[in-house]
Amino acid sequence: MFYIAHRLFAAHDRALAADLAERLARKTGAERVFLPFCDTDEEELVAEVKGRRLFELDRERLGRLDAMVALLHGPSLDDGVCMEIGYAAASGVPVVVVTTDFQTYSLTEQGPLLEFPDPLIQALAARIVRVPRLGPSPGSQPRSRYAEFQSRNLSQVDAALDAAVEELLTVPAGHRQPARGPGTESVYVEGSPYAAWGRDHLAEACVGAGRTVLLPRRFTAGDPVAGALADLSAVRTVDRLLVDVSGPETPPGTALLIGAAAAAGLRVAAFQPRPTYTHAVGREPNWRNLMIQYACTTLLTDIEAVRAWLATQ
Template sequence: MVYYVAHRLFSAHDRALGARVAEHLAAKAGADAVFLPFCDTDEEDLVADVKGLRLYQLDTRRLNGLTGMIALLHGPSLDDGVCMEVGYAAALGVPVTILTTDFQTYHPDGRRPAWHFPDPLIEVVAHTVVRGSTLGPQTMAPNRFAAFSDRNQSQIDTAICQGVDALLHAPAPARPSPKERRGVHVETSPYVPDSGLLAAVRSSGHPARASRRFTACDPLSAAVADWDLAATSCALVADVSGPETPPGAAILIGAAAARRQRVIAYQPRPTYTHAPGREPNWRNLMIQYASDLHATTLSDVTTGLVP
């Protein structure tokens, strides 16, 4: 058994939260059954010729042999590396438990049923969503700040316990049956709906269909269709522009990488990030190394689709 804890890595409090989840999980499944990125890849001290690539290789090696995954996702700006890992696991039939303590919900118009995350595709690929969205009970702490801290910690611990239990009771992984593949799936940006990406792919002579959940009357049903269509495509072209790769694009990139589909990441205005000892990354390293081509122009995209 191997359980993967997917969480944001770039600040100490995020890593501490991931470690807390791993501790709860290890107490029930055994420490050797739990993989905690950054900790178990020894990222702080790892030395490699291309460190980001080596970290990607170590993480995907684990992703290819999972029993289950628990992923921490909070707030409207979701970590693109975590979303990529969720898509990768889900495409392999691995049950994914999403854990959140966010009290916000999302819907297109305020009248229809809401979903838990800004992109409904997350709920389509998750086996279970565990939502601990209310503070814990009042405590007898000596001052109001300590009491408030205790209530938040209680909320977190309750959610973690529920998430770990859901993960351990999930079914065994079941790899989906292979499907016939044709054409190109285009994941446009929720931030720039008409970037010309779909038209460029079609003008190059490739049969193409685009994700529809951002414009559909029923976004949740459309998200199911987007996931199914992406699985039957030969290639994925995804607009990864934004502060981080949009969560749905990151999920589809992870899924395409797991299925060995060609991935073209379109990003006309890249911003590079830097971390000690790593090469500069034009996106989260899980996105960067899952992509076969980083395209900065539409011409790059169409050229990259030529076999």
Template sequence: MYYIAHRLFAAHDRALAAQLAHHLALKVGEHQVFLPFCDTDEEDLVADIKGRRLFELDRERLRSIRALIAILHGPSPDDGVCMEIGYAAALGAPVILLTTDFQDYSSAPAGPRTVFPDPLLDALATRIVRVPRLGAPAQQPGTSRFANFAARNHAQVQNATEACVEAALQLPLPLPTISVPIRDGSTVYAEPSSYTAPNYALPGRTTIAGVTVLGPTRFEAAEPIPAARHDWAAALSSTRIVVDGSGPETPPGAALLIGAACATGRPVAAYLPRSTYTHATGREPNHRNLMVQYGLEATLRSADEVTAWISG
């Protein structure tokens, strides 16, 4: 089954994902494509704890997918989508990332560029399908420049959809088997927030109560993508993972690692001193994203709680 991960919270995002799912289903059959929100009946689903039930339904699909196709745009990738990418990648499923973003990203003005704001996304992608330019100018006399611009964007989306379906069909068979690294019982991987200054005193610390604390190398590396692969291996070889969830939404790297920990059974906690809650009809309040919320073992509200969780 192909799992299509996408931002859920605006009609145009859901429409784009549905268009992609439709064109892929024409090639592989509808039963081979899973589209969240649509296939979990999110708008009409009734459950005692609706957010948790949605998490469980999506997680069930993620554990048996042929590949994950994720739609990502802009400098703030959706944290739920990143969580799903991390989950799939940790289990060895191919990951196709689709973007129409025309920007590159770097950690310094003249630094090495990546397709996505966090190099870990570039590193985890089996294939990146990037269609950053508008379609050809429309030749429709009598229409406004705005209608012509809309047509060029529709053409760009169509091109992206077709390229992504072709990439999915070209994935190799059978799937490679990827083993999860053996855990080292004395290490914790700590991921800071890319949005804020460090909020707990881990950078520069090598041990806490006898536990070795590892951190990322990719943000300052001359070659960020190989460094991102090193960070991924370090996180998956650690016993536990702690992330700083501070920012407008959970940072991409943090969300990726929450997904990976959830997939592989590692305890994972997030430092989040202040939650922003989301509300939807029939659903319990969720802090930010329900996929991230229910993938966590613990939410830590202070630096002391972070230190206690690492040493505990």
């Protein structure tokens, strides 16, 4: 089965994913394509806790796919999609990432250029399809310059989606990560770039509780992708993952680590002192994207709660 991970919250995002699903279904058969929102019948689904049920339905598929294709737009990447990338990749599923972003990114002014803001995405992608430029001008005379601009954008999208289908059909099989070793007293701590109080408060709480602390290396490594792979390896050696999800959204790398940790069966705690909620029609209030909310085993809202969580066996 091929799983299409995409942003769900606007009609144009869902339409783009449906376009990709249709192209892929023509090559593989519709029974081998899974399109979230569409194939979980989200608008019609009735469940006591609808968000959790949607999470469970998606998670059931994420570890037993032939491949995943993830649509990622621009610098602010959907945290639910990034969580799904981490979960699938940690389960041995190859992930093809598609973008039409015209920007590249670096962690320092003169650093190596990356396709995505966080090098973890680049590190985990089996293939990257990047079409950063508008398509050619249409051959016939357009009605207006706006119609021409629309045509060139649609041509760019067509090229990206067609390339994604071809990559999905040829991407090599993935390899499931080896089982984690015995648990330790260590904690991997992922801070938030949005936290006004800095990145050390969670690490200090862990040290105070007698835990060994592992911190991200990808933001300071000379080779960010190698640093990202080291971060992924580190997460597999720890007993717990503690992530600060404060801010307008869960940062993409943090979301990816949450997915990888959930696939590996780690205890994952999200620290968010001032939770805010979304209220999608028919769902329970979510304090984060539902893929983040239910992949995390605990929500912590202050340092005392962090200390209590660290004290549990």
